[in-house]
Amino acid sequence: MANTASARKRARQSEVHRARNASQRSMIRTYVKKVVKAVESKDKAAAEAAYKEMVPVLDRYSDRGMIHKNKAARHKSRLAAHIKAMA
Numbered sequence: 001m002a003n004t005a006s007a008r009k010r011a012r013q014s015e016v017h018r019a020r021n022a023s024q025r026s027m028i029r030t031y032v033k034k035v036v037k038a039v040e041s042k043d044k045a046a047a048e049a050a051y052k053e054m055v056p057v058l059d060r061y062s063d064r065g066m067i068h069k070n071k072a073a074r075h076k077s078r079l080a081a082h083i084k085a086m087a
Helices: 004-042 045-065 069-085
Strands: none
Touching: 004 045, 004 069, 045 069
């Protein structure tokens, strides 16, 4: 257990940050899953709509360091290729 006042404050901050990060990671995964589900159901219009919602979210959180820029680029690239292949 933290002994100093600064360590106790840091523990409180860490708990808040941990909860916020978990929530944001979950949200990112949900946006990606929506696109994947639309692609698997072969609904191109829904897939494109979900993709357009997902891209700014991935970009925003990759800029903030929540996920790596290359991971965001990989998701966008692969899902765009899947959507394009549905033509």
